[in-house]
Amino acid sequence: MMPVKFSEKNLFRKDCPACLSKNVSHYATIPYRETFRKWDIYNDQDYLNFLGEVPSDLHFEVSTCNVCRLNFVNASYEGLVETVEGSSVYHQTIIAPWLDVTQKEMDISYAREIQKSRPQSPGEMRVVGQEWTNRLSQVYTIIAKYLEEGSKYLDLGSNIGGFAEFIRLNSPDTDITCCEINPFYVKKMKERYPHLNKIIDQPLTRENGEQEFDFIYCSHVIEHIWNIEEFILAIREHMAEGGNLMLLTPDGDCQGSRMLRENWWAYIVPHHCQIFNVDSLANLMGRYGFKHISSGRINEEFWSIFRKTSLTPETSGGLEHTLASLHQEAEQSFESGDYAGAEAAFANICSYEDVNYNAFYKLGISQFKQEKYEEAVDSFSTCLELGTCTVELCRLLAQSLEKTGDDETAEMFYEKAKELG
């Protein structure tokens, strides 16, 4: 099992994979050995056993995007993640103990326990099993609002099916499909939950299946995906118009992440190849025509609901690629200081994506730089309506308003900026 060549990294992502900005800087250098320590593998020999010959200084660089604050691994080796995660040692030593805690067999009585579970005291929360039960309860409360009789529901990355079974027990009228690519999990799912008989055992792609789901639940998958664009486009392809998507992922803004930085548990690189926060995820999804509906935090993770919106008809078919290149062109003009070019490109994007905060924000800056203050006020106001309010946004809006002569409203936003800062 040694197809990985460690001579040179051969997977690269130089620019931010979420917002495409080139404005990125170094965040951390993480030895691969540390990832194994995060998995509680302290013995050097055990580490070496995973991959045979491993260079002793094997490490990964994590970049941070100065625009959307995504942190991402910028270079890796083809096949490394698959080789490690496909090995039996990995399943025995890393996955099995974790499954014991998080994948208690789902049945009616456990389902009731989950439903009755309420937010707990910090003392109770320390018992991981209890914490997990409580988490499931919170997640289900959110999902239940979206499920109707006969809803077509997909659990993308369903693991061994415990949560899908929970949905089935609580909402028996839901039409449930599970997608899981790990054969070990699929086998276990079939043994444990024979009622979950709709299983897609290969990665969701744009081509496979014509199913359109009303709700897709995708928990702790997106931080593993190297080619994010391909992944999101596949999801889009499998969603009904107006359908909802719930993504859960580690929260790069949580206290643990801010305090421990690269030592935080979620930096198991390159297995987790990006760490999101609520904003960077919303920004990314906006680029693909997903409207951000709501978000919330549960301990050190967050969830976001996105609705698939229609993009204009003339752009359908190859739309995503057109949009992706448009984004690239816009970002390039912006970074190089060609604000007229950037304004045109971002205005174009905004006409397709009326929910993209980043595009309106940079459209505003491009207008501001060209002293088109009235237009800038409009763009920055749209940003506010999209629900994100930052110090920089308030300041820019205040300065633009001042230039247009609206001193009173400008003052209000200067105050707001002070409050936030």
Ligand SMILES: [Zn+2]
């Ligand atoms: Zn970014």
